[in-house]
Amino acid sequence: MDHRYSTFSWAVAVGIVLSAAASSTGQTPASGASAAANKSGSSSTSWKAPRTADGRPDLGGVWTNNNITPLERPKQWQGKAVLTEQELAELKQLAAGVVEGGDDAIFGDNLVLLALERKKNATSRDGCAGRAVTEECATSGNYNAFWLPTRDFHNPRTSLVIDPADGRIPALTPEAQQRAKAAAEHRRLHPADGPEDRPFGERCLAFGVPRLQAAYMSYMQLFQTTTHVGILNELGYETRIVPVDGAAHIGGSIRQWKGDSRGRWEGDTLVVETTNFPQKGAFMNATDALRLVERFTRVSPDILNYEVTINDPKTWEKPWTILIPLKRSSDQVYEFACHEGNHGMAGILAGARAEERALTQSSEGSTP
Amino acid sequence: MPSRKRRRPRLIGVAMAAIAVVSAVSVGAVIGRSQAARPSTAQPDLPNLNGIWQALNEANFDLEPHPARAAMSLRQDQPYNVTTNIPSPPVVALGAVGSVPGGIGVVDGGSIPYRPEALVKKRDNQKNWLERDPEIKCYLPGVPRATYMPYPFQIVQSPTSMMFLYEYAGAVRTISFKDPGPPPVDSWMGQSVGRWEGQTLVIDVTGFNDQTWFDRAGNFHSDKLHVTERYTRLTNEHLMYEAIIEDPEVFTRPWKITMPLYRRMEKNASLVEFRCVEFVEELLYGQLRKKPLAN
Numbered sequence: 001m002d003h004r005y006s007t008f009s010w011a012v013a014v015g016i017v018l019s020a021a022a023s024s025t026g027q028t029p030a031s032g033a034s035a036a037a038n039k040s041g042s043s044s045t046s047w048k049a050p051r052t053a054d055g056r057p058d059l060g061g062v063w064t065n066n067n068i069t070p071l072e073r074p075k076q077w078q079g080k081a082v083l084t085e086q087e088l089a090e091l092k093q094l095a096a097g098v099v100e101g102g103d104d105a106i107f108g109d110n111l112v113l114l115a116l117e118r119k120k121n122a123t124s125r126d127g128c129a130g131r132a133v134t135e136e137c138a139t140s141g142n143y144n145a146f147w148l149p150t151r152d153f154h155n156p157r158t159s160l161v162i163d164p165a166d167g168r169i170p171a172l173t174p175e176a177q178q179r180a181k182a183a184a185e186h187r188r189l190h191p192a193d194g195p196e197d198r199p200f201g202e203r204c205l206a207f208g209v210p211r212l213q214a215a216y217m218s219y220m221q222l223f224q225t226t227t228h229v230g231i232l233n234e235l236g237y238e239t240r241i242v243p244v245d246g247a248a249h250i251g252g253s254i255r256q257w258k259g260d261s262r263g264r265w266e267g268d269t270l271v272v273e274t275t276n277f278p279q280k281g282a283f284m285n286a287t288d289a290l291r292l293v294e295r296f297t298r299v300s301p302d303i304l305n306y307e308v309t310i311n312d313p314k315t316w317e318k319p320w321t322i323l324i325p326l327k328r329s330s331d332q333v334y335e336f337a338c339h340e341g342n343h344g345m346a347g348i349l350a351g352a353r354a355e356e357r358a359l360t361q362s363s364e365g366s367t368p
Numbered sequence: 369m370p371s372r373k374r375r376r377p378r379l380i381g382v383a384m385a386a387i388a389v390v391s392a393v394s395v396g397a398v399i400g401r402s403q404a405a406r407p408s409t410a411q412p413d414l415p416n417l418n419g420i421w422q423a424l425n426e427a428n429f430d431l432e433p434h435p436a437r438a439a440m441s442l443r444q445d446q447p448y449n450v451t452t453n454i455p456s457p458p459v460v461a462l463g464a465v466g467s468v469p470g471g472i473g474v475v476d477g478g479s480i481p482y483r484p485e486a487l488v489k490k491r492d493n494q495k496n497w498l499e500r501d502p503e504i505k506c507y508l509p510g511v512p513r514a515t516y517m518p519y520p521f522q523i524v525q526s527p528t529s530m531m532f533l534y535e536y537a538g539a540v541r542t543i544s545f546k547d548p549g550p551p552p553v554d555s556w557m558g559q560s561v562g563r564w565e566g567q568t569l570v571i572d573v574t575g576f577n578d579q580t581w582f583d584r585a586g587n588f589h590s591d592k593l594h595v596t597e598r599y600t601r602l603t604n605e606h607l608m609y610e611a612i613i614e615d616p617e618v619f620t621r622p623w624k625i626t627m628p629l630y631r632r633m634e635k636n637a638s639l640v641e642f643r644c645v646e647f648v649e650e651l652l653y654g655q656l657r658k659k660p661l662a663n
Binding site for chain 2: 229
């Protein structure tokens with residue numbers, strides 16, 4: 001049941017914002033960008049980023065994460081951190097086969113995972129989030145491929161996670177395992193008793209910092225001044241304004257969905273430290289102990305490396321780091337009026353009440 | 369695989385070169401041509417609007433001149449010999465906190481030039497404020513209302529682009545300095561295209577839906593709304609804000625509001641997150657709970 005609720009809500013909530021895109025012209029994928037030319041994670045020695053008037057690298061503009069790269073390294077790539085150009089080309093072919101002739105939206109990491117399984121004309125697995133893939137949850141019927149952008153293959157790495165070296169997120173602490181277990185049990189018993197039982201994103205409260213999922217409104221627009229950097233994420237239309245003038249963090253009693261960010265320059269890298277997250281955060285079940293260090297570095301004309309170290313000792317056994325080579329985009333970032341169009345929430349709750357009534361009636365009917 | 373289909377490519381400056389970090393020294397500099405005609409390098413002669421600003425007036429209660437009243441929502445029947453109307457039952461408990469401070473108004477000429485049928489709707493809106501004001505539901509505020517709600521907003525200004533972040537609901541606008549063409553889709557905050565006229569930042573805002581209001585008094589517009597905003601830096605601590613409002617479906621002529629905006633002067637002044645969505649879930653969805661809460 002879960003997946004039907006959640007996808008229904010999403011479709012309605014975002015449909016309003018993006019419906020106009022139906023008549024739009026297609027975006028041409030960047031051409032000629034080979035893995036080697038755009039090699040991520042390493043800075044070319046000859047290239048120097050354009051500067052602002054105050055001499056900082058100019059980070060302004062729209063950047064996207066439409067990479068194929070999965071968050072964690074799949075078992076098929078165990079022991080392999082980087083793909084060769086030929087392997088990337090093969091992956092691209094396999095990925096094209098996954099959606100060949102099909103019109104289903106393959107979200108997030110599922111595309112690369114299906115490609116590695118050499119699946120053809122696959123249906124999405126977005127109903128299987130956090131569960132074993134079964135035929136039931138692997139069906140779709142909610143989103144089609146129209147909603148997703150063309151994937152990029154410029155990142156040769158086999159996972160976004162670059163630390164630990166195995167490309168896998170460190171183990172959950174016993175406390176976090178307990179939390180996850182309790183949360184799963186709560187979801188099972190109370191899937192939609194009230195709005196609080198639904199995920200934060202479905203409620204249009206927050207989509208979490210940092211943003212790791214590719215290819216679904218994964219656009220970031222940066223605005224840069226001497227004293228502040230504005231970071232606007234299209235998904236959720238959430239904005240952070242990061243002082244880079246040495247201002248102190250706000251008080252510890254003020255907890256925010258997006259935390260409280262403070263920036264500084266380390267050479268040509270913008271370093272942003274974020275604290276003040278809520279006890280129950282929107283990022284991967286992290287807590288108020290979450291501390292992020294984001295590092296923004298331009299490494300080539302079209303690539304902005306976005307490296308994030310995630311540290312929450314209440315949730316993971318040790319800190320972990322991801323690297324996403326964001327790509328410059330000529331796209332426009334659109335308003336995401338999530339809450340305003342969230343007819344899905346009323347539909348989810350009303351649907352759950354209707355199911356309960358039907359269950360009551362059928363059990364009454366079967367009682368002699 | 370399909371592309372993310374977009375109406376048109378975004379126009380990005382080759383280099384969003386440095387901010388117009390205009391020091392006090394350059395404020396008096398003579399400004400000539402418009403932004404569009406300038407190279408996208410540092411523009412030290414443009415006014416620096418960076419900072420946290422806030423209106424300090426009663427405009428969000430009612431743009432027009434109005435005396436103080438007991439509440440936004442008033443009883444339609446007035447059974448007693450009262451000198452002021454009695455609040456409607458749902459807001460009685462708020463007492464003086466729920467009352468409306470009087471204001472001298474911010475509309476040039478005093479009143480808003482409604483078409484007759486639109487004035488009827490405005491009055492109906494006001495009577496049904498509790499059900500209709502989008503602010504109550506934490507919906508995005510639109511322009512110009514975002515400017516004078518009782519929350520600060522922050523401007524992040526670079527020479528080629530600019531962002532306004534409003535504390536209320538985390539509403540945000542990006543201001544483009546190259547005309548991206550007609551808005552591809554209606555939105556709550558509209559499409560903002562900026563230019564400089566001398567020392568004044570002028571923003572054309574179009575592409576609105578018809579869902580936002582101008583205040584808590586039921587003043588409204590259609591999706592034909594066109595707002596021309598003018599931000600003029602008076603001192604380091606003051607901006608003068610004007611908004612010309614055109615909407616031939618609702619008003620007989622364009623009209624204008626004018627008000628100063630003030631810099632928030634606190635040390636470490638900062639917007640504090642105001643994601644009000646969660647605050648209104650009980651209002652919007654409470655009756656759909658498995659166990660609705662008792663009153």
